[in-house]
Amino acid sequence: MRADRRTIGAAKRRPASNARAERAVEPLAEQAYREIEEDIVTLRLRPGTVLSEQLLADRFKLGRTPVREALQRLANEGLVIILPRKGVLVSDINPRQQLLVLEVRRELERLLGRASAERATAAQKTNFLKIAQGMEHAANNNNDIAFMRLDRELNHMMIGAAHNDYAARSMRLLSGLSRRFWYMHYRKAADLPLCARLHAEQSRAIANGDAMLAATATDKLMDYVESFTRATVSV
Numbered sequence: 001m002r003a004d005r006r007t008i009g010a011a012k013r014r015p016a017s018n019a020r021a022e023r024a025v026e027p028l029a030e031q032a033y034r035e036i037e038e039d040i041v042t043l044r045l046r047p048g049t050v051l052s053e054q055l056l057a058d059r060f061k062l063g064r065t066p067v068r069e070a071l072q073r074l075a076n077e078g079l080v081i082i083l084p085r086k087g088v089l090v091s092d093i094n095p096r097q098q099l100l101v102l103e104v105r106r107e108l109e110r111l112l113g114r115a116s117a118e119r120a121t122a123a124q125k126t127n128f129l130k131i132a133q134g135m136e137h138a139a140n141n142n143n144d145i146a147f148m149r150l151d152r153e154l155n156h157m158m159i160g161a162a163h164n165d166y167a168a169r170s171m172r173l174l175s176g177l178s179r180r181f182w183y184m185h186y187r188k189a190a191d192l193p194l195c196a197r198l199h200a201e202q203s204r205a206i207a208n209g210d211a212m213l214a215a216t217a218t219d220k221l222m223d224y225v226e227s228f229t230r231a232t233v234s235v
Contacts, residue, residue, distance in 0.1 A: 014105050028062055032070035035060045040079050040090055042148060051080065051088040054233065095233045098181045102229060105174045106222045108167055113137055113202055113218040115162035117211040124161045128207035132200040139196035144183070147196050151179055161206070166207040181229070189231045198224055 026034070036056060039045045042164065056067045071088055074080045081089045131154050138147040155175045159168040187193055198221040205214040 001061055009123075014130070016044035028066035029069040029073075030068040031089060032056075032060060032062050033073055036067070036070050036177055037074060037079065037180040038148075038152075040074070041176055042145065042183050043180070045090050047090050047092045049090040053088075074176075077173050079176050079180065091234065093168070093184055095185075095229065098177070098229050099226075099233065101177055101181075102172055102226050103168065105178060106219075106226070108171050109158075109220045109222060110165070110215050111167055112158040112162045112171060113206060113214040114166060114211045115208045116158045117209050117214040119163050120161035120209070124157065125207045125209065127157060128161075128203045129156075132203040133205060135203065137194045139200070142192055144186070144192060145229070147192060147199075148179055148183060150196075151199060154199060157203075158206070175232055178225075181232075182225075186228075187231045190228045195221075195228075 036045070045051070053064045053067050053071070056062075056071075057064045060067070063194065071080060075082045075088075079091055081091050083089065097162055115220065116124075116128075131150055134146065134150045135154075137143075138150060155171065162168070177200070182190065182195075186195075198217070202214060202217040202221055205217045
């Protein structure tokens with residue numbers, strides 16, 4: 001892979017938000033992971049960017065140890081490549097490989113959606129409903145960052161509510177790659193409000209405890225994501 005030798009110093013800083021304050025109670029490694037993962041997924045850190053543990057630690061006001069742990073996790077998920085004695089690079093994006101990701105993700109997401117509807121607690125169902133409402137709001141306002149954060153939260157909620165560790169481990173390897181691919185191409189080939197509403201349908205079906213409807217809503221969502229991906233490949 002050819003690095004373009006950009007550094008994280010060129011990445012645009014996000015505006016301050018309440019989200020960072022809310023994350024202060026998280027373990028530092030989890031906070032580092034969330035911060036760096038979002039910057040990679042939303043292309044503040046673009047493919048080929050050279051990452052430095054120290055610069056990342058300074059950027060997010062964290063120690064190098066949680067940053068190192070976060071980078072190891074991101075490497076396992078395919079978002080960065082760790083080159084021994086050379087550094088860490090943000091990985092490239094390959095549209096054709098994304099179709100292979102979708103083959104697996106379709107089956108996993110359907111399983112997680114159905115299982116979440118069957119096994120979610122009352123409190124979790126309330127949160128799924130809040131996510132559905134948030135997705136509708138993001139659709140109405142065409143808010144890409146709100147959509148991306150809600151999408152990550154929805155994935156996390158489904159993983160937790162489904163109570164299937166094997167599916168959870170697999171889904172964690174795919175979600176970041178999928179969201180980054182979406183963010184890179186959605187302005188040219190996607191309908192963000194439609195996609196947000198499809199996520200809202202899925203989340204609402206889970207909140208209602210309707211496993212069949214959750215599976216159907218998941219299929220509709222994945223049909224759309226696949227059509228978007230194929231349109232991107234053909235561009």
